[in-house]
Amino acid sequence: MKMFPSIFATAAFLLAAATAHASSLPTYGARLEGFDYPHPVRTYAFTSQAQPLEMAYLDIAPATPNGRTVVLLHGKNFCAATWEAAIAALVDAGYRVVVPDQIGFCKSSKPPGYQYSFGQLAANTHALLASLGIERAVIVGHSMGGMLAARYALQYPAATERLVLVNPIGLEDWKAEGVPWRSVDAWHAREQKTSFDSIRDYQRTVYYGGEWKPAYERWVRMLGGMYAGEGREVVAWSQALTSDMVFSQPVVHELPQIAVPTTLFIGQKDRTAIGKDLASPEVAQRIGDYPVLGKRAAAAIPGATLVEFAELGHSPQVEDPARFNGALLDALQ
Structure with missing residues (x-):
């Protein structure tokens, strides 16, 4: 009987700790209202697919x-x-830097009835740059942004001074590799289960080779706060639509057609592959092998330069900013 008070006290403590932790987690709006960016956010208003949007x-x-x-x-x-x-590094070196949130993401509009394609997102980006009087620029894309950057260079080669791909996804055709197709409804059901913990677990396992640093937590809270906020359904639906775009529109087959100077930055610990959770063990083991994918992509893109980061993963610009920024500035010069 003497154990009961201590058991009750422990249970009460754990419950209080869990409640305090939950109350400390942020909640943001469907357009990331409440999360501050490091520079003033501007808005480009335009019409696309017969609807007004804000980028x-x-x-x-x-x-x-x-x-x-x-x-x-x-x-x-x-x-x-x-x-x-x-x-910060690019601006200090004299570059004008433009950083959009794509339609469907972050602080931009999330239309529920939008036909997402990399061609459309590239066209939106090109229109934004035209509105700013920018005729030619270096295009740097990370992860899905690498797929978009490649599409932009293919679509607007004259407007692309140089292409830089940072651990881009889409360096393999997942469906052709044996990953089963998934409907938008299935993507949506998966997105509805997203939480702070699921985001962190995924990134630790796939992005960072099982390692974690406190600096990464900010970006987990940024993402998780949108899923935890009142606009969670809007966010989950947009993410489902864009997941289908990523899976269904590989650019890997067109890499040989890229006709602009290209540099690839590849963190070797990256194991990102869309749909891996549905794949057979044999397929899941094979896909997302960035040491192989990086070399294959560099060989496919005419004249491409490959820079490998042996101890880094999916986001070298987050894991080791000083090293990444130095390599990026060297590539641009």
């Missing part, structure tokens, strides 16, 4: 311009703010 973006001018512009394209589980350290 949020950052446009940072250097104190001493070198006359060149760099466009940074975020990944699917990232936002413009994730480029914070790269923005």
Whole structure:
């Protein structure tokens, strides 16, 4: 009987700790209202697919311009703010830096009835740059943004000064590799289960080789806060639609057609592959092998340069900003 008070006290303590933890987690709006970006957020209003949309973006001018512009394209589980350290390094080096949130993501509109395609997102980005008077720029894309950047370079080669791909996904055709197709409804059901813990577990396992640093937590809270907020259904539906786009529109088959100078930055610990959870053990083991995929992509893109980061994973710009920024500036020069 003497054990009961201690058991009750322990249970009460654990419940209080869990409640305190839950209350400390942020909640953001469907357009990431409440999460602050490192620079003022601007809005590009335009019409696409017969509906008015707003594209949020950052446009940072250097104190001493070198006359060149760099466009940074975020990944699917990232936002413009994730480029914070790269923005600072590029601006210090004299580059004008433009960082959009794509339609369907972060602080931009999330239309429920939008036909998402990389061609459409590239066209939206090109229209944004035209509205800013930018005719030619370096296009840098990370993760899903790498797929978009490749599509942009294919679609607008004259407007692409240089292409930089940072651990891009889509370096393999997952469906052709044996990953089963999944409906938008199934993607949606999966997205509805997303939480702070599921985001963190996925990123630790797939992005960072099982390792975790406190600095990564900010980006988990950024993403998780949208799923935890009142706009969670809007966010989950947009993410389902864009997941289908990513799976269904590989760019890997067109890499040999890229006709602009290209640099690939590949963290070797990355194991990202869309739909791996549905794949057979044999297929799941084979796909997402970035040491192999990086070399294959560099060989496919005419004249491409490959930079490998042996101890880094999916997001080298987050894991080791100083090293990544130094390599990026070297590539641009």
